[in-house]
Amino acid sequence: MSIHFHEEDLPDGLSFEGAIAVDTEAMGLHPARDRLCLVQLSDGRGDEHLVRFRKGSAYSAPNLKALLGDPNRLKLYHFARFDVAMIQAYLGFMAAPLYCTRTASRLVRTYTDRHGLKDLVRELLGHEISKQQQTSDWGAPELSDAQREYAASDVRYLHALKEKLDERLVREKRVELAQSCFDFLPHRALLDLAGWPEQDIFAHDG
Template sequence: MSNNIQLHKNDLPDDLKLGNTIAVDGEFMGLNVRRDPLCLIQVSSGNSDAHIVQFDRKNYNSPNLIKLLGDEKITKIFHFGRADIAHIKHYLKTDVNNILDTKIASKLARSYSDNHSLKSLIKEFINIDISKQFQSSDFGGELAPAQLKYCANDVIYLHKIHEELNKILVRENRINLYRDCLKFLKIRVDLDLALFKDDIWAH
């Protein structure tokens, strides 16, 4: 498969059309939202494309991307969106609307497995064994071709993976539970940003 990977500085192009369902992922300097800046957002239409936005971290002036993420009519597929959405809300100052999440879907659908990593899902549903060598690498500076490929892999397969997980959720009568979990996701992000990291439902 030949993938179309494009790097954009600061924002998506004005004339870019990605359709009504996009895959989204982010790269940060770490998982502490306040300490570790948002470096990149990558999006895909699901047609073997990846558009990677590298931010000017002095101002995060990205109006086209912000409009896209907030658009209620466009579905966004994440894998563990909890971390991405928190960084987006903190640095881009916007809510992400109309969200799907393959990690939540996997945990509900694939009760036959205890591995819900993106690498595992790509292996099972796409039959490709991707490298996660650059998962822990510096995304704050100049990006190597291998890093760009890694970023692309995080979004180009999500449409197909979510489609397959959705089939299992419907078949196993867990689709309504999945939808209810998605309703709570933005609240879980708000709890994270308010520094409530523990399970508030625990005793």
């Protein structure tokens, strides 16, 4: 298992198999204000790839865009709503079709309100991951080893989590409902970017 660090794009000739686990790190939680700093990737075979974008980046990244823009390749996220919004805002495309482990967890782990990645990995896979670097400076000139490990851990377990969550979705007969949610998430992200991050436009509020 290795963590590979790249500047501005994936290298030519790098191949991935099957579904791709994806995560992002940014300067904050508001795409209009907080720039995209890092995109993390894994195909579940043991290696993680981190693509860092520096201040002033053109976000061209043709190899990354070709991989994540492939409409025939499933992308796995934890809290896809944020990640696909950041990718759309800075890289200019919707990285779908997608599967969101947080959404799946909310549909099948209704006995708890703890749906963070750390909680899922602990309960479903028996591993402990640290979230100590979650609020660190992702726009720093150099990323520490601790930051790189944290970023890699955000995609390391998504394939295994999907397998566990899929078993529960089948058991609870919520597979079709989950897929409908996954299909809608890109539109939810576009609503966020268009100015409706909190308002429920489907609600009857007068």
